[in-house]
Amino acid sequence: MTPFVLAALLAAAPAPPPPAEDPGPMTRAEMEATNKARFEEMDADRDGFLSGAEMAAAIGPAKVAATLAALDADRDGKVSAAELSRQMLLAFDSADADHDGTLTLAERAAMRRGNGR
Numbered sequence: 302m303t304p305f306v307l308a309a310l311l312a313a314a315p316a317p318p319p320p321a322e323d324p325g326p327m328t329r330a331e332m333e334a335t336n337k338a339r340f341e342e343m344d345a346d347r348d349g350f351l352s353g354a355e356m357a358a359a360i361g362p363a364k365v366a367a368t369l370a371a372l373d374a375d376r377d378g379k380v381s382a383a384e385l386s387r388q389m390l391l392a393f394d395s396a397d398a399d400h401d402g403t404l405t406l407a408e409r410a411a412m413r414r415g416n417g418r
């Protein structure tokens with residue numbers, strides 16, 4: 302498990318404007334929806350896999366090898382939606398310090414710092 306890589310993927314998403322107030326905890330369902338949208342954004346040719354080139358375009362070539370090492374469970378050189386989703390949910394659960402099924406702002410911040418547990 303490499304939270305750093307997942308944090309890099311999340312950080313590569315266009316930064317939303319700072320919320321005026323705490324939007325409240327993020328649920329697993331919300332995180333899955335975010336992941337799915339992010340995956341579709343990165344999957345430029347819409348074949349259902351993130352190729353090395355697609356990841357390079359999204360997060361920079363330097364991070365591709367580490368991202369593949371972290372996410373590409375079947376080692377086919379591409380990341381499927383299922384592979385991304387599984388790892389993101391593992392990251393979610395490891396960041397969910399109080400195991401209530403939601404991530405508070407503080408828990409999400411810890412996950413982005415890469416020490417979410």
Ligand SMILES: [Ca+2]
Pocket residue numbers: 344345346347348349350351352355
């Ligand atoms: Ca693709």
Ligand SMILES: [Ca+2]
Pocket residue numbers: 372373374375376377378379380381384
């Ligand atoms: Ca794969």
